[in-house]
Amino acid sequence: MKKKAISSLLAVLCVIFVLAACSNGNSGNASNGSGTPVNSESATVEADHTGEDDAAASNDEEFTIRVGSWFLDDRPYQQAYMKAVEEGYKKLYPNAKIQWDITLGATYFDKLKAQFASDSAPDVTFFQKKDWFKAGNFMDLTNEPIVSRLTDAGKKSPAVLYEGKLFGVPLGSTPAGGVWYNMDLFNELGLKPPTTVQEFMDVCEKLKAAGKTPIALGFKDVWTAQLFMSLWLQSYGFASDTDYGMKMYNGEINFDDPAIQAVFKNFQTMQEKGYFNKNALSIDWPASAQLFASGDAGMIVQGPYMPGTNKDNIQKGGFKPFQLGYFPLMDDKGNTQVPVGTNASLAINAKTKLVPESKALLDVMTSSEVLGSWLAGEGALSYFTDVQVKFDDPVMDTLKQYVDKSSFSNRIEDFIPTSATTAMTDLVTKVISGAPFHPSDLKAVQDAFEKDKATVVLPY
Amino acid sequence: MNLNRRKFWTGVLFLLPALAVFLLFFYYPFLESVYYSFTLWNGSGKPEFIGWDNYVNLFTDPHMTDGLQNSLKMAVFGIVVQNPLALLVAVLINKRFRTGAFIRTAIYFPVIVSLVVTSVVWGQLLQFDGFFNEILNRLGLESWTRDWLGTLKTSFPTIILLSQWQAIGFCAVIYLAGLQSIPPDMYEAAELEGARGFTLFRNITLPMLMPTVTIVLFLTVVGALKLFDLPYIMTNGGPGTSSYTLFLAVYNAAFRENNYGYATAGGIFLAVCIIVVSVVQLSVTRRREVEL
Known part of the structure; x- marks a missing residue:
């Protein structure tokens, strides 16, 4: 009887260990911040993103890429931004899905901290403070083509610059109000x-x-x-x-x-x-x-x-x-x-397995046709040389005049x-x-x- | 001997998974927390050991000191007001009458409503242009109207009263269970001796109910010291630090100020407070159980 009990217990333990092992395997992708790629090949692609043509030629794989944010709410310009990003990315990766991991407000940063600690952070992340790249969470983008699009102020923005390296791209320069x-x-x-x-x-x-x-x-x-x-x-x-x-x-x-x-x-x-x-x-x-x-x-x-x-x-x-x-x-x-400060910056998770896909997503998210109207909605000026912001409301000109008079940020x-x-x-x-x-x-x-x-x- | 040893190891084998989980998810984080409480740590960098500084600072930080005061006020109010009221309610609804079941349900109902929902609804009712001030206006008591959650003198008392709205129902139901477990023949015997009303309550109900009183007081004190959700949702501790609780102060130190080492020290201090207060309260009420 007792032998039976012991063997049953051992059998149960074996099953638990097997399940645990399977579970680890499944969570591995997510825990590496890689989203949930359906095609495992996508996780090993390491080629640099060099443009839309290259990408479109070989990017028919299915995968899910995650973007983390604390502010993309239901305001029309925020919704329009997400839609434009999805449409732009579809042109590069027709079978890709963008998963928006949105937690509104400061709780997002607590969640992000826990996600980085458990290797399950989004592939691409909006952020504000320096703590993240100090802790080695973000990929070094210093030599990426996207940096050449930044204005001088963008390249020197304290929001992304750390020890001479750029760990993200700043999006908008905003007056505090x-x-x-x-x-x-x-x-x-x-x-x-x-x-x-x-x-x-x-x-x-x-x-x-x-x-x-x-x-x-x-x-x-x-x-x-x-x-x-x-x-x-x-x-x-x-x-x-x-x-x-x-x-x-x-x-x-x-x-x-x-x-x-x-x-x-x-x-x-x-x-x-x-x-x-x-x-x-x-x-x-x-x-x-x-x-x-x-x-x-x-x-x-x-x-x-x-x-x-x-x-x-x-x-x-x-x-x-x-x-x-x-x-x-x-x-x-x-x-x-x-x-004047930086409203938000974008970075790539240093441990993402979707490296070229994340870089391509960053390009889409900062492209002139996508970013310009979002910055206008935010009341922000662009850090990108090729992104123009047109404000509908003349009050923004008044605001700009005061910003120009200010000497300290x-x-x-x-x-x-x-x-x-x-x-x-x-x-x-x-x-x-x-x-x-x-x-x-x-x-x-x-x-x-x-x-x-x-x-x-x-x-x- | 052989059989006993086998029994022992079988027991150990059965215990192992639960023990492993407990060690991994309770004791390990707890010991880690003790270490972090002696460090300067923002949650993502490398913790820097700073000795007892975090613990010393707890006693000069208004968030912590005001939070502790409020938590203790809440506990005292729970013992002195909430518990007698809950007991009174339980005694009343223990009597058989036609709408008894409905009243019992109504009294317990606040307990099953989410505290977040409760907070939002009460928050609306208590606003300056909300329901309560409207009633006061109509009663000609305009001078009594105020932003109940937005003034120093009323914010925390309002939170205390709101917490009672839920807690009294919860405690009353536990007392009711205690009352119903008292054998009726004890009352019958006492009545034969001529005991009535309060004498019955004083000499039979209360002594028989003391174990339940001990449990309810314990839950009340622990619940009061751990109060977080109501002030967090309704006032976030304000205005100033007037409605902070110790738990809220610990939360804000961690998640608003990114001061995780300090917050952990606050958490350990909170745990010590709960243990000390609970031990004192349990020893006092248990002694009363024996005396009665």
């Missing part, structure tokens, strides 16, 4: 875009008197609180001193600096005077964008995607269309500084640890909730900075 306003409403009330903080407060007061919410906030998405604070601090700190961030990093400037205090005092004044929507902390940013699109709010502080987003919101909500205006946040004297977040940024954002939400600002509140930011200073990766 600013204040978008309802120009029709401003004209109706005889308001002009403010140039100083006092004028800004005056505009808010007049909008409030007209029964409108001066500024729509959606601080349930805390990154919008961070954006507002960061953009304002940019003008207070960096406009008159481009070394502001580095001085902060070196400890020459502390977080109780008058410039930082001024930003928080402004928030307090605006909160006390009722310049924000009363549900500012319990609605997310799409809800605040809806409030703005409806015409009930006069201004919103957001990124360069606002023209496209606002147009969509007006269409979807059936609101009365209006012309959008833009001005940057300013300091007391009227100085402004609009930082780094932000406060580049010089301080994330925990200090979080602590400052906490303080913003605290002040917006109605708690008065005390300079001593900034001690928590200073503490966070000192605790995690070692985690900062300086931009230069």
